[in-house]
Amino acid sequence: MRNILVIGLGKSTTYLLKYLLDKSQSENLHITIGDLNTEHAKKLVGQHKQVDIIQLDVFNEEHRKQAIQKADIVISMLPARFHIEVAKDCIAYNKNMVTASYISPEMQALDEEAKDKGLIFMNEIGVDPGIDHMSAMQVIDRIRAQGGKIILFESFTGGLVAPESDNNLWNYKFTWNPRNVVTAGQGGAAKFLQEGTYKYIPYNRLFRRTEFIDIEDYGRFEVYANRDSLKYQSVYGLNDIKTLYRGTIRRVGFSRAWNIFVALGMTDDSYTIDDSEHMSYRDFINSFLPYSPTDSVELKLRHQLKIDQDDIMWDKLLELDIFSSTKQVELKKATPAQILQKILMDSWTLDEEDKDMIVMYHKFGYELNGEKYQIDSNMVVLGENQTYTAMSKTVGLPVAIATLAILNGKIKTPGVQIPITKEVYTPILKELETYGIQFKEEDVPYFGYNPLNI
16 A cells, blocks of 8 residues: 655645545555644544544654655645755655645755655645646647747736625635735735836835736636746746736736735734734724824825725725724734734635635737737636635645656656646646636737736
8 A cells, every 4th residue: 555645734635635535445545644733634534544644743853754754755735934854854765745835945955866866856736836837838838839939928826705705895805825915025026028128016016007807707807916927937948938927816906905005014024013912903004194183094094095985995994894993903013914914804714605716817929930829728716615625626636636646657757846847737737627627728819918007
C-alpha cells in the first residue's frame, strides 16, 4: 500500500481528501493526515479504514521527520512560509512533494538537489497559481504549434460569492483569507506591459485604475492589476510579448468603494494604533479624520472624500456599520488593517448556506501568417456548500491529481517546478474537466490592449 502524507488541513483540503479517499481502493492508497487539530480531520473522513489521523506540529522536528519518512509522497497544505522545512526533510529522505503555494527563493534553492536525487517538487498547482498556469500554457503551446506568435496575454482570477448568495451592496464576501484581501496590492507599484511599454500603478491609484470584462451568463466584472504581471514573462516564454497584464477580479463598483479605505489609510499594516482595544468602530474611523468640535464623523468623512449622501458608496459604508459607537474593536495594539479586517468580517463572512464562486479569464492575442487573432477563454466554478467550496475544489483537486500522477509515474521530470509543461498540464486539465472545471474558448476579432478604463 502506498502512503500519501497530507500535512495541514485547511479549508482547501476537502476536495483533495475526497479525491484521494475515492481513489484509495483502486489505487492502493493509504492517506495519513497530519494536523494540530485532529477533530476537524475526523469529521471530514469519518471512520475510513485507509486513513490515519495524527496530531502533527510542523515545528516538532522529530515528529515531522518520522511522518515524512513513512510516506511515499508528501502534500504540504501548510501556510507557504512553512513549506521549506517539509521540503528539506523530503530531500533528506528522498520523498516527492506537492504544494499549491508560490515557489519561494528557499524552495527554488533546492532545485539542484531535487534533480540530483530524481525528486519532483511540484509547486503552484492550485487555482491561482495553478489552473491559471496550466490553462494558459495549453493555449500558448497550441498557438505556437500552429506557427503563431503571442503578442498579448491577459489573465484574471477572482474568488467571489456565487450569484444566489450575492446579497450585499459590495457584491462581495470573504471566500478565502480575509487578510490577503485587506492588504492586497501593497508593497510596491503594480507593473505590467502595454503595447511594448512598461506601466506602473502605485498603490494609492490601484483601485481607481480598473478594467472591465464580461463573462457569458454572469455579467460584467472589474479587474485591478496584480502587483507584478511580469513575474511569469520568461517562465511562459513571452519575452517578446507586447502586452502582459494580470489582475484580480471583483464585481463592478467594488474597487471604487474599496479605495475609500485606501485613501483614509485604513488598509495600512505597518504600524499599531494605541489603545485600540478600547475603541469603538466609530472611534476607529474618526481617528483618520480631522478634528471638529461641531461636525459628526459621518459629515467629516463625506467632506474629506467628497462623497454625496445619495452616492451608492455612502450606502456601502453604512451597510458595514462602520460608524457604530457600540461595536468594539477589542484588538490590542492592532494595525489599521487588522481592525478593518475585523469590521469587514462582521458583514462579509459567508453564512452557512452561502456558496462561493471562482472566476478566471484569459485573453490571448497572436499573429499568424501576417494576420492578428484573439482568443477569449473563461472558467466559472460554483461551490456546493461551506465544506465543498469552489475554492477548495479548484485548489485541492489539481493538487490531488498531480500527486497521484507523480505517484504513478505519469509525471517524471524531476526538480522544483510549476505546472507549465505538457507532461503535467495535459492529463491534469483533462481530468479536471470531468469535475466540471473547464474553460469556454471563443475566437473573437483582435482588439489588442483595449481596456475600458485603465
